[in-house]
Amino acid sequence: xxxxxxxxxxxxxxxxxxxxxxxxxxxxxxxxxxxxxxxxxxxxxxxxxxxxxxxxxxxxxxxxxxxxxxxxxxxxxxxxxxxxxxxxxxxxxxxxxxxxxxxxxxxxxxx
Amino acid sequence: xxxxxxxxxxxxxxxxxxxxxxxxxxxxxxxxxxxxxxxxxxxxxxxxxxxxxxxxxxxxxxxxxxxxxxxxxxxxxxxxxxxxxxxxxxxxxxxxxxxxxxxxxxxxxxxxxxxxxxxxxxxxxxxxxxxxxxxxxxxxxxxxxxxxxxxxxxxxxxxxxxxxxxxxxxxxxxxxxxxxxxxxxxxxxxxxxxxxxxxxxxxxxxxxxxxxxxxxxxxxxxxxxxxxxxxxxxxxxxxxxxx
Amino acid sequence: xxxxxxxxxxxxxxxxxxxxxxxxxxxxxxxxxxxxxxxxxxxxxxxxxxxxxxxxxxxxxxxxxxxxxxxxxxxxxxxxxxxxxxxxxxxxxxxxxxxxxxxxxxxxxxxxxxxxxxxxxxxxxxxxxxxxxxxxxxxxxxxxxxxxxxxxxxxxxxxxx
Ligand code: FES
Numbered sequence: 001x002x003x004x005x006x007x008x009x010x011x012x013x014x015x016x017x018x019x020x021x022x023x024x025x026x027x028x029x030x031x032x033x034x035x036x037x038x039x040x041x042x043x044x045x046x047x048x049x050x051x052x053x054x055x056x057x058x059x060x061x062x063x064x065x066x067x068x069x070x071x072x073x074x075x076x077x078x079x080x081x082x083x084x085x086x087x088x089x090x091x092x093x094x095x096x097x098x099x100x101x102x103x104x105x106x107x108x109x110x111x
Numbered sequence: 112x113x114x115x116x117x118x119x120x121x122x123x124x125x126x127x128x129x130x131x132x133x134x135x136x137x138x139x140x141x142x143x144x145x146x147x148x149x150x151x152x153x154x155x156x157x158x159x160x161x162x163x164x165x166x167x168x169x170x171x172x173x174x175x176x177x178x179x180x181x182x183x184x185x186x187x188x189x190x191x192x193x194x195x196x197x198x199x200x201x202x203x204x205x206x207x208x209x210x211x212x213x214x215x216x217x218x219x220x221x222x223x224x225x226x227x228x229x230x231x232x233x234x235x236x237x238x239x240x241x242x243x244x245x246x247x248x249x250x251x252x253x254x255x256x257x258x259x260x261x262x263x264x265x266x267x268x269x270x271x272x273x274x275x276x277x278x279x280x281x282x283x284x285x286x287x288x289x290x291x292x293x294x295x296x297x298x299x300x301x302x303x304x305x306x307x308x309x310x311x312x313x314x315x316x317x318x319x320x321x322x323x324x325x326x327x328x329x330x331x332x333x334x335x336x337x338x339x340x341x342x343x344x345x346x347x348x349x350x351x352x353x354x
Numbered sequence: 355x356x357x358x359x360x361x362x363x364x365x366x367x368x369x370x371x372x373x374x375x376x377x378x379x380x381x382x383x384x385x386x387x388x389x390x391x392x393x394x395x396x397x398x399x400x401x402x403x404x405x406x407x408x409x410x411x412x413x414x415x416x417x418x419x420x421x422x423x424x425x426x427x428x429x430x431x432x433x434x435x436x437x438x439x440x441x442x443x444x445x446x447x448x449x450x451x452x453x454x455x456x457x458x459x460x461x462x463x464x465x466x467x468x469x470x471x472x473x474x475x476x477x478x479x480x481x482x483x484x485x486x487x488x489x490x491x492x493x494x495x496x497x498x499x500x501x502x503x504x505x506x507x508x509x510x511x512x513x514x515x
Contacts, residue, residue, distance in 0.1 A: 008319030009270065015316075016442065023435030030467060033474050036411060037481065065383055072376045075317050079373070081340065084322050084333040105387065274445045307362050313369050314445070339369070346366040 007091040011071050018068040025061070059106040066101055070094040115142045115151055116199040119163070122210045129210070136160075144194035148202070149177055152188060152214075165214035172326060175262030178205055179214050185264035185324040205267040207276075221263045224279045228287040228305050235297030249294035256289035256334060258327040265321035265331055277310045281321035281331045284312050288334040291341070300350075303342060312338045368437065375434040382427045389414075415478045428471040436464040 032049075035042040048054060074090045082090070117138045121127075127134060138159055140151045149167055156163045166176040170189045177188040180203040182196060208216035234243060259282065266272050266280035287306040291299045306312055312335050321331040414420040440460055447453040 006320065006323050008317070008323070012270065012316055012318045019435075019438045020442070023439055026431055026435055026467060030471050030474070034470070036474060037477055062387065065387070069380045069383065073380060076373055076377060078317055078332070079336045079339055081336070084319065084330050087317075087319050087322075087332075271445065275448075304362060307365060309365070309444070313365055314441075342362075342366045343370050346363050346370070 007088045011074070011091055011094075014067055015071045015075075018064045022064055022068055025064075055110060059102075059109050062105045062109065063098075063102050066098045066105075070098045070101075112141045113144055113193065113198075115140050115193055115196075117151060117155060118199055118201045119213070120201075120203040121163075121213050122204075123162070124212055142193045144192070146193050147189050148181065148191045148193065148196065148200060149189040151193065151200075152202075164212040173260060175260035178262035178264050178267075178326075179203065180206060185268045187262060187264075187326045190326050205263055207267045207273050208263065216263075216267075218263060220276065221266055221280070221282065222261075224266070224283040225261065225286055227279065228283045229290065229298075229302060230286050232290065232293065232296055233298040234295055243295045245294055252292045252294070253289050255329050256285050256292065258329055259285055259289070260327060262326060264324045264326060268320040268324045270318055270320065271314050271316060275310075275314065278314045279306060279310055279312075281315075281335065284315070284338060285329060285331050285334045288338055291338075303338075303345065306338060307342045312342075315339075372434060372437040375430040375437075378426070378430045379434055382423070382430065385423070386427065412478060412482060415475070416482050421475060421479070425472065425475055428468065428475070432464050432468050432471075436460050 032042075032045055035045060049058070071091075071094055074087075074094050077090065078084065078087055117140060119136050119138065121134045121136050122129075123134075138155045140154050140159075142151050142154075147170075149170055152163070152165055153167070156165075165179070165188070167189065168174040168176045170177075172187050172190045175187070178185060179188055180186075180201075181188065181191055182201050185205060188202075202214060204210050204214045204216045208218060208221065211217050261282060263282065265285075266282045269278070269281055272278045272280045284306055287302050290296050291302050296302075315332070315335045317332055317336065319332050322329075322333070325331055415424070440457055443453060443456050443460065447456060
């Protein structure tokens with residue numbers, strides 16, 4: 001029988017996964033910015049990035065950032081001295097805030 | 112009386128290959144709802160299978176011998192009432208630690224880590240005529256941490272310890288915090304040094320598994336966070352002089 | 355008294371910087387997403403008005419505050435990301451030598467990425483100082499109407515005249 005994933009464990013797994021993806025994302029991001037010196041190519045890339053599928057993955061990026069960032073705030077609060085007994089409450093708060101911000105943000109992106 | 116089914120993960124070093132396919136055995140015991148799972152285990156050993164092996168000593172949640180994985184969560188068998196468990200109880204040895212036989216695991220790696228944080232009082236000054244007394248406030252600071260019975264539930268539930276056995280683990284870190292906070296202790300510096308290395312509390316990711324499983328309800332993760340804050344404080348404001 | 359265990363201090367400082375950069379990134383990402391991703395949506399249809407638009411990027415970079423913003427963003431993101439990867443590597447990789455080389459590789463990669471990012475930023479200033487046709491569409495720096503978000507954050511008005 002496996003460990004029952006508690007809120008803290010789930011948060012940890014998600015935090016680690018999103019963290020790795022986001023850290024690796026820096027590379028392609030900088031690669032695109034590299035073309036700022038070449039307006040024509042930069043605009044071509046940007047036009048590609050405004051296609052629906054790319055837009056959708058952009059919303060996914062927002063999701064990654066929100067998951068990682070909000071749980072990061074939770075961890076920092078707890079490490080800064082917030083009592084351990086509220087860790088699950090903080091997790092729930094982060095999930096709710098994350099969902100709200102995600103849908104609000106995705107709506108703005110998909111306009 | 113209720114009838115309880117015990118599903119026990121067994122390992123016999125003379126018959127089974129270590130790391131091989133786990134062998135599960137089922138036993139049915141009649142139990143009073145207010146009996147503890149440990150009573151059930153004792154009854155199985157007495158009446159059904161004398162070879163069933165597990166540790167027990169105090170049977171009152173004070174010695175930490177009977178820690179095991181009960182229905183997927185580390186706990187003490189002598190603290191878990193039959194009425195608080197489902198009809199079928201799944202018992203496994205503590206995870207991560209090497210299994211010796213059935214529910215008995217090798218706790219040496221665990222106590223090695225505890226030993227590495229100087230789990231003894233280093234008192235200062237001349238020997239007092241009577242005891243080294245503490246005020247109730249001073250005692251209050253360590254009251255939670257001294258409840259630890261070193262059962263190993265926390266460390267063996269920690270995903271970081273599972274991934275890296277060099278990590279000191281929650282139990283050892285709480286032990287260190289307990290002595291750093293002790294008003295009678297005179298050597299916080301070496302203590303902090305012992306736990307703030309590569310394998311110390313920086314590896315803790317505040318996963319709260321330890322906090323969730325602790326049979327004595329110690330705020331383990333809170334103590335580890337306190338150690339992190341202490342180390343950062345000492346980095347910014349290094350203490351003047353010797354101590 | 356001299357600090358007897360610099361190793362300990364280094365670990366504490368590294369951890370603290372990891373947390374501090376994380377907190378900073380929350381704020382910087384909020385601004386970044388507002389400017390680049392959220393504001394863009396409605397303006398995509400009008401060419402030349404999006405914040406990710408080539409000209410708009412340069413418009414922002416022409417303001418020293420935005421330039422510093424991106425330099426800090428780059429540094430914080432790289433430190434935070436690679437501090438995390440380093441910790442993960444230490445957790446899962448048991449072989450001492452392999453771990454050491456992976457750590458060295460991560461350090462080298464982060465420095466290289468930082469240098470590349472700074473190069474882009476410095477390059478942008480060179481282009482701005484010597485503007486040919488900044489953008490193949492509008493061909494002029496001042497002609498890009500700044501988007502609402504840029505105005506909201508108060509930067510970028512510099513080139514409006
Ligand atoms: S037997 Fe002592 S704690 Fe359970």
